[in-house]
Amino acid sequence: MDAVFHALAHGARRTMLRRLAGRELTVGELAEPLEMSLAAASKHLQVLERAGLVRRTITGRRHVCRLEPAPLATASAWLNFYRRHWDDRLDALETLLIDDEGTDR
Amino acid sequence: MDAVFHALAHGARRTMLRRLAGRELTVGELAEPLEMSLAAASKHLQVLERAGLVRRTITGRRHVCRLEPAPLATASAWLNFYRRHWDDRLDALETLLIDDEGTDR
DNA sequence: ATAAAATTCAACCAATCGGTTTACGAACGG
DNA sequence: CCGTTCGTAAACCGATTGGTTGAATTTTAT
Numbered sequence: 001m002d003a004v005f006h007a008l009a010h011g012a013r014r015t016m017l018r019r020l021a022g023r024e025l026t027v028g029e030l031a032e033p034l035e036m037s038l039a040a041a042s043k044h045l046q047v048l049e050r051a052g053l054v055r056r057t058i059t060g061r062r063h064v065c066r067l068e069p070a071p072l073a074t075a076s077a078w079l080n081f082y083r084r085h086w087d088d089r090l091d092a093l094e095t096l097l098i099d100d101e102g103t104d105r
Numbered sequence: 106m107d108a109v110f111h112a113l114a115h116g117a118r119r120t121m122l123r124r125l126a127g128r129e130l131t132v133g134e135l136a137e138p139l140e141m142s143l144a145a146a147s148k149h150l151q152v153l154e155r156a157g158l159v160r161r162t163i164t165g166r167r168h169v170c171r172l173e174p175a176p177l178a179t180a181s182a183w184l185n186f187y188r189r190h191w192d193d194r195l196d197a198l199e200t201l202l203i204d205d206e207g208t209d210r
Numbered sequence: 211a212t213a214a215a216a217t218t219c220a221a222c223c224a225a226t227c228g229g230t231t232t233a234c235g236a237a238c239g240g
Numbered sequence: 241c242c243g244t245t246c247g248t249a250a251a252c253c254g255a256t257t258g259g260t261t262g263a264a265t266t267t268t269a270t
Contacts, residue, residue, distance in 0.1 A: 001119075002114050002116060005110050005111075005114035006114040008110040009114055010107065010258085021186070028216060028217080036258085036259070037260065037261080038218095039217085040259055040260075042217065042218065044258085060216090061215065063217065069187055069190035070191060072190070073191040075184055079177055079180055080181070081123075081126070082126060082172075082174055085172060085174035086177065117228095131246080131247090132247060142229075142230065144230080144247085145228070148227095148248095151248095152227095165238075166237045
């Protein structure tokens with residue numbers, strides 16, 4: 001969990017993920033729009049891999065990367081725990097339930 | 106965005122948030138279950154504040170903290186962009202919609 | 211056989227992180 | 241007033257991060 005959120009905390013890594021949501025890309029393609037060396041981009045990719053967010057298939061000298069969505073689902077579920085705090089309708093429901101508890105005894 | 110995900114990347118900070126989801130807590134109360142000094146916990150809290158996840162009300166010598174859910178909603182929305190990649194039902198729905206588009210003209 | 215391409219590795223660097231300890235300040239409780 | 245409590249600030253430390261450059265590796269193209 002730490003690793004997933006940490007991976008998402010860097011803009012370049014989020015850019016990589018967003019582009020991988022469209023299609024598979026090689027390391028070079030992922031690095032191209034980023035204003036940094038290929039080596040630096042390669043390291044960012046390794047962070048995403050360690051977080052389980054990206055998997056790589058090596059064919060010849062090309063490393064083709066694809067999005068691995070499962071950890072994002074986990075993170076989403078984690079955030080969902082807090083949904084009632086920002087969702088007005090659920091807040092209202094909660095208020096009703098608390099009121100019920102109060103009148104119960 | 107960077108700041109929010111970075112704030113979520115540390116277990117102690119997530120523990121603070123989870124507890125604040127239940128009720129308002131002082132800095133000392135937030136620090137108590139954490140195996141670290143009060144000063145360290147105070148710094149973690151500042152990270153959460155800078156990310157906009159916590160707001161503090163100072164009354165006397167007590168600093169009462171409460172959860173500020175908006176950035177979590179933002180993060181959730183960001184993750185939602187990837188939902189189709191892990192949600193089978195939405196994938197199927199998307200396929201249907203694409204098929205509809207195809208048959209529409 | 212050679213050169214070019216795609217990528218990683220290794221060494222290095224400055225900056226940030228996560229923690230400590232000590233000192234400090236402000237607000238209570240007697 | 242005095243001691244205690246609640247919390248931050250400052251200085252310090254080792255580890256990690258995010259970047260660089262240059263060399264190494266492997267594959268492909270000519």
